[in-house]
Amino acid sequence: MASVADNLARVSARIRDAAVRSGREARDVRLVLVTKTIEPERVREAVAAGQRDLGENKVQEGRGKAEALAGDAVRWTMIGHLQSNKVKDVLRFAEEVQSLDRLSLTATLDKRLQHLGRGLDVLVQVNTSDEASKYGLHPDEVAAFLKELAAFNSLRPRGFMTLARFTPNIAEVRRCFRVLRDIRDRAMDDAPQGEALRHLSMGMSGDYEIAIEEGATIVRVGQAVFGPRPLPDSHYWPGAAGVG
Template sequence: MTEIAAKLARLHNRIAAAAARSGRIADAVRLVLVTKTVAPDRVREAIHAGQTDLGENKVQEGGKKAEALAGEPVSWSMIGHLQSNKVKDVLKFAAEVQSLDRLSLAAALNKRLQFLGRNLDVLVQVNTSNEASKYGLTPEAVPAFLKELTAFETLRPQGFMTLARFTPDETEVRRCFRVLREIRDRALNDAPQGEALHHLSMGMSGDYETAIEEGATIVRVGQAVFGPRPLPDSHYWPDATSHTG
């Protein structure tokens, strides 16, 4: 077993244990393995160890990596902030966008998807930490946004995504996750999409177990498998909010 395969196995075990603590089975939580800055050959090791659900933060990097791994049985999710002018490129490889945060992006995606004759699973990003540095809707804006989304027939909203505040204060981290869970629970009853809005994408390498305990159905984890990146996020993306996995 390679080092990556061993770390992946340990990660799955910890996900299963956290799911059990929340009264669920391991299969109730989907792992999106974050591959940002990771070379394709190392990603391929994880694929060969059974991980086929991958996530990227940047369109250009994701496109190149998808090309390098063409032929592998993988599905790509866009998990970082998405500019409307990158829609054409992201739809070349991504089967899901977890960072839908504005109507202009929904319109751009819908237009391109209509041209392609396909649909797209999306998650609505919510800024539960109320930090100006983070993308996402305010919690209060979510109900109206979901109503507006019904105009875009190619988009299939599946739930919500958030990033908790980066802090050692577990109470605050849990609060962020609980805010998203409460938004989801209200939406299941009140939103036009109803029961389709089941998923909660929350939790990364530093807090995924807490997120699962608070109801996450999707976690976005990379460094727990691939190790820390050699340089800080600001080196790779000097103009972007961190989406550390």
């Protein structure tokens, strides 16, 4: 069985190759290593191999893991659906939230951040597959949301996140990614946040190379490094079983 370090090196090489195919360099794509269900000892193997960006889907799991790895130089990202009543806990460890999808959550985050005297990087989640099982704004709602978001000074919008449809139809997967890229391109021209919205978080273990070819600047990969999980991905990503 390949080690975590070997798998991480293999994923990094594939990220580099996909970036080259899309006319970019490896440094243009950030890998967020998804650690859901993975014990801290194995996560530390990835950290020892040079990985610094870690992502979690569940607040309680993320907080516990962040405490266990408190001595390591890592940056935690919340990539799963976030309930407003978990904001206080998520801000104990996360430096970024990639699942901002409604104004009520925006207001709760901003209020807590104002109290803490700090800011937070955020990505707006968009439901590009139009599946009822998935969270995220409808593409037609994004422009209005960004105008409202401009009023919350403690949040730093950096771009957008999506999950493609889980399907063997590669054309459909690419379509989902292209929808998000088009939203990003329009927002950079028209939204109050402008050029700050350049990032695209899209692509997981089953489709991250395709996502990079379609413009991803962030990919969220777990199983390709740690191996299959004991729980199905539907436990973490509604409608996305098998692609985390």
